[in-house]
Amino acid sequence: MRMVKSSQLYVRRAAASCSVCGAPAVVRISYARLDLCTLHFREFVERKIARILKKTGLSRARRVIVAVSGGKDSAAMLYALASMLKKDNVELIGVHINLGLGEYSEESMKKAHELCHRVGIPCIIVELEKVLGVTVPELAKRARRPTCSVCGLVKRYILNAVAVEADADYVATGHTADDIIAYTLKEFMFQNMDGVSKLAPSTSTVKGLAVGRVRPLYEVTERESLLYSLINGIPFHHSECPYRPRAPIEQRIKEFVNKLEEEHPGIKITYIRRLERNMGMYHSWGRESSYGRCKHCGLASSGVVCGFCRLTEKVTGKPLGEKVRAWIRGVLASLRAEESLMEVRGS
Numbered sequence: 650m651r652m653v654k655s656s657q658l659y660v661r662r663a664a665a666s667c668s669v670c671g672a673p674a675v676v677r678i679s680y681a682r683l684d685l686c687t688l689h690f691r692e693f694v695e696r697k698i699a700r701i702l703k704k705t706g707l708s709r710a711r712r713v714i715v716a717v718s719g720g721k722d723s724a725a726m727l728y729a730l731a732s733m734l735k736k737d738n739v740e741l742i743g744v745h746i747n748l749g750l751g752e753y754s755e756e757s758m759k760k761a762h763e764l765c766h767r768v769g770i771p772c773i774i775v776e777l778e779k780v781l782g783v784t785v786p787e788l789a790k791r792a793r794r795p796t797c798s799v800c801g802l803v804k805r806y807i808l809n810a811v812a813v814e815a816d817a818d819y820v821a822t823g824h825t826a827d828d829i830i831a832y833t834l835k836e837f838m839f840q841n842m843d844g845v846s847k848l849a850p851s852t853s854t855v856k857g858l859a860v861g862r863v864r865p866l867y868e869v870t871e872r873e874s875l876l877y878s879l880i881n882g883i884p885f886h887h888s889e890c891p892y893r894p895r896a897p898i899e900q901r902i903k904e905f906v907n908k909l910e911e912e913h914p915g916i917k918i919t920y921i922r923r924l925e926r927n928m929g930m931y932h933s934w935g936r937e938s939s940y941g942r943c944k945h946c947g948l949a950s951s952g953v954v955c956g957f958c959r960l961t962e963k964v965t966g967k968p969l970g971e972k973v974r975a976w977i978r979g980v981l982a983s984l985r986a987e988e989s990l991m992e993v994r995g996s
């Protein structure tokens with residue numbers, strides 16, 4: 650059944666059967682020389698995720714904040730975590746941030762909400778306009794900074810703030826192998842080893858200041874996360890961010906690496922595994938990052954005032970970190986009240 654002659658490639662592909670069970674295959678994983686059916690493809694992806702969960706200790710966590718953007722990658726991650734961590738009794742809380750990017754944000758918010766509901770976890774939706782009174786494009790415009798950098802800063806701050814307030818062990822994000830490869834290659838180009846050292850499968854927690862990150866899709870490619878979402882019928886938002894720059898370096902690197910992968914199957918997974926193995930070395934090359942406490946909001950900051958409080962003070966005249974934290978505390982309290990009410994009703 651498994652013919653390998655190149656002249657017969659088309660025939661073999663058309664009638665490919667799963668290398669594990671012989672059922673009709675839906676995907677060819679070139680670098681692993683595997684054709685897989687939906688069931689075994691799902692297993693293939695979840696095995697990669699399981700490796701990261703074990704390595705980072707995520708399966709032993711009490712509570713994890715899951716960043717849900719509404720896109721395919723975070724959707725695949727949440728779906729996988731919800732089904733894989735069920736037996737481990739890890740409490741998952743979804744967080745979606747509505748950045749105020751018009752129709753795109755509205756659609757993303759709907760999908761994020763739908764997905765959390767589907768997998769049965771609470772979803773905290775942070776609508777910037779309602780909480781801060783200002784959207785990401787307005788913040789960027791008034792601060793005269795690129796939209797993407799403001800967006801990144803706001804997302805990192807809010808996810809960390811929710812995790813600190815919820816006393817979570819980790820924040821899980823949907824970065825894929827393709828993201829990690831593109832980000833690290835970019836950092837190599839600018840010789841920013843400190844930046845590389847932050848792109849490990851997980852980062853550590855500094856109690857009360859910053860909650861560690863975990864990237865469960867570290868070894869899963871974008872193509873795999875898309876197919877995983879599709880075969881599991883996971884709701885996600887298809888379109889791209891309207892504020893995406895015209896020539897982002899990361900996007901160009903991804904195109905280049907995809908071309909390389911086509912010609913040299915396996916180059917991505919080799920890179921990502923060796924990167925992970927060498928992380929300790931990049932750590933020692935990077936400068937020792939010492940955190941202080943922001944004098945306004947009390948969260949992690951490399952200076953006296955954190956980036957978020959600095960930005961919001963510049964734009965609105967007031968540092969808004971503490972306001973965000975108070976809002977989150979309120980939401981978490983009502984979430985807990987709702988849960989205990991449900992427990993009473995359920996018992």
Ligand SMILES: [Zn+2]
Pocket residue numbers: 667668669670671672685686687688689
């Ligand atoms: Zn199979």
Ligand SMILES: [Zn+2]
Pocket residue numbers: 943944945946947948954955956957958959968970
């Ligand atoms: Zn602050």
